[in-house]
Amino acid sequence: MRRYYGIAQERAWSRRELAREFGLSTGRVESLVNTAVTHLTGVDVAPRFDRLCVLCGGRFTVRSRLSRRGTCDSRCETELKRWAGRATAGARARRTDTR
Numbered sequence: 001m002r003r004y005y006g007i008a009q010e011r012a013w014s015r016r017e018l019a020r021e022f023g024l025s026t027g028r029v030e031s032l033v034n035t036a037v038t039h040l041t042g043v044d045v046a047p048r049f050d051r052l053c054v055l056c057g058g059r060f061t062v063r064s065r066l067s068r069r070g071t072c073d074s075r076c077e078t079e080l081k082r083w084a085g086r087a088t089a090g091a092r093a094r095r096t097d098t099r
């Protein structure tokens, strides 16, 4: 931690340097750093990524770039699934049903 933030060091160490120093993966170092910061400050400092809800356009944040979430909350998520279901059902019904 001290190395990462450059405390009592000439400069801050990068995660890659720390990983090499301790023989860990950069992902592991990142998670260790996040855990340590959370522990030290009591604040969740995990990276967040701003996204816009595909349904209502509202802003929301995801905890990981890898998150596939596209809606701001469970209400929009449910609505989106309903829409998707309707679209699929509509395509299927087009052949047999003229409604």
Ligand SMILES: [Zn+2]
Residues within 6 Å of the ligand: 053, 054, 055, 056, 057, 058, 071, 072, 073, 076
């Ligand atoms: Zn929404």
